Amino acid sequence: MWGDTPPEYLWYDGKMTPWNDANVHVSQGHIFAHSIFEGIRAYWNDEEERLYIFRLKEHLDRLYRSIKLMRMTSEFKIGQVTSASSEVLTINGYKEDTYVFPTVFFDPMVYLNKMIGPTHMFIHTFPHASKLDKPDGASACISSWTRINDNILPARVKCWANYRNSAIAWTDASLKGFDETLLLNSRGKICEAPGACVMMLQNGVVITPPVTADILESVTRATLIQIGREVLGLEVVEREIDRTELYTADEIFLCGTGAEVSPISSIDNYTVGAGGIGPVTEQFRRAYNDIIRGIDTRYEEWRTVVE
Ligand SMILES: Cc1ncc(COP(=O)(O)O)c(C=O)c1O
Structure with missing residues (x-):
């Protein structure tokens, strides 16, 4: 897991899913080599008491370029993933700088000459403070x-x-x-x-x-x-x-x-x-x-x- 504290929910294949229920079988644990992802940050504004996701559109545009380049397809449209990225932050109730990590992976049962087509997607979130106030070289x-x-x-x-x-x-x-x-x-x-x-x-x-x-x-x-x-x-x-x-x-x-x-x-x-x-x-x-x-x-x- 990335981050010290697991979120209550992940968005997994279209549903808000409790952390402990978002599983893949141990035999399929090598999925990371079969996947693409995005690393996005949401920043907390103290005065306005709200989170801003930074350049969500550009990150999701790149996610969909990654999907295309790696010959993947997704049942989810970019608009759905845009909404889901906000919703997963809201449902977990963050009031601090937080990472948003959409990941798209092939069913690991696909073999190397058939790595094309449908995928699963999840969006994982975790608190992660900015280092901008500690600019050590x-x-x-x-x-x-x-x-x-x-x-x-x-x-x-x-x-x-x-x-x-x-x-x-x-x-x-x-x-x-x-x-x-x-x-x-x-x-x-x-x-x-x-x-x-x-x-x-x-x-x-x-x-x-x-x-x-x-x-x-x-x-x-x-x-x-x-x-x-x-x-x-x-x-x-x-x-x-x-x-x-x-x-x-x-x-x-x-x-x-x-x-x-x-x-x-x-x-x-x-x-x-x-x-x-x-x-x-x-x-x-x-x-x-x-x-x-x-x-x-x-x-x-x-x-x-x-x-
Ligand atoms: C290899 C590599 N280069 C550059 C970057 C910076 O990319 P971005 O500004 O889109 O986060 C990243 C960040 O994830 C990276 O992993």
Whole structure:
């Protein structure tokens, strides 16, 4: 299970289902390699006393791109899953930052040459506090493991099988004493972290690898590109990045639904900037925090109010 406290209910194949009744048989426990998912956050606004789901539409659009790409079909329309995502938060009564995890999986009895067609779907939720108020810099290394490429598995969507590549790289880095790692793609260019995208600042310009660099098509990356340009008035460029560019970057940060805006303070033991959170990363952190919680009321279309 993800999260310390199980929710009372999951949404499972169209029904609100008590936690203990949402089962698959032990013989089918390998479903994760047969599944795709989304990681979505709902943020609590203290003053308004309500939850906002952040960029639900974009996450569910990607869920349905994952379904298509992995040759799955679902009996549930995107509108039903949109409503179910709010309803499962309401029924569990959350009043804190919470994760929403829709997962779609094949019946595990399908064999490798028949992995096509109908699926099951569940939406699992669990409280998970934002780390945006604790912006400590992380140490990172360049991984000796290469990121899967688009001709191996589609890194652009959230397919659980991709995360074996993430896990082997991150565990390796962690055993070597680093908090984080960045993988190169098969062309030897900077790709992404095991669970987040990367941005660097050089001479006042924000630079991030393009969506053709074998990265996940990250919702947060797209959000920060827009915030960088429209809110912070920065130049943001999507282009390939060499590893040695990171060694002399002024600032580096990871971004993602889980990572939010997370500064990197060293890379392969090269100190990044002054070693803490850089001033531009700090601007992104504040702007992102205010927008996700609806403190900054712009970009209303990015927030779904949980009624
Ligand atoms: C491999 C990978 N890259 C990037 C991201 C960031 O994506 P998003 O901003 O859509 O959460 C994630 C987050 O789940 C991820 O797992």
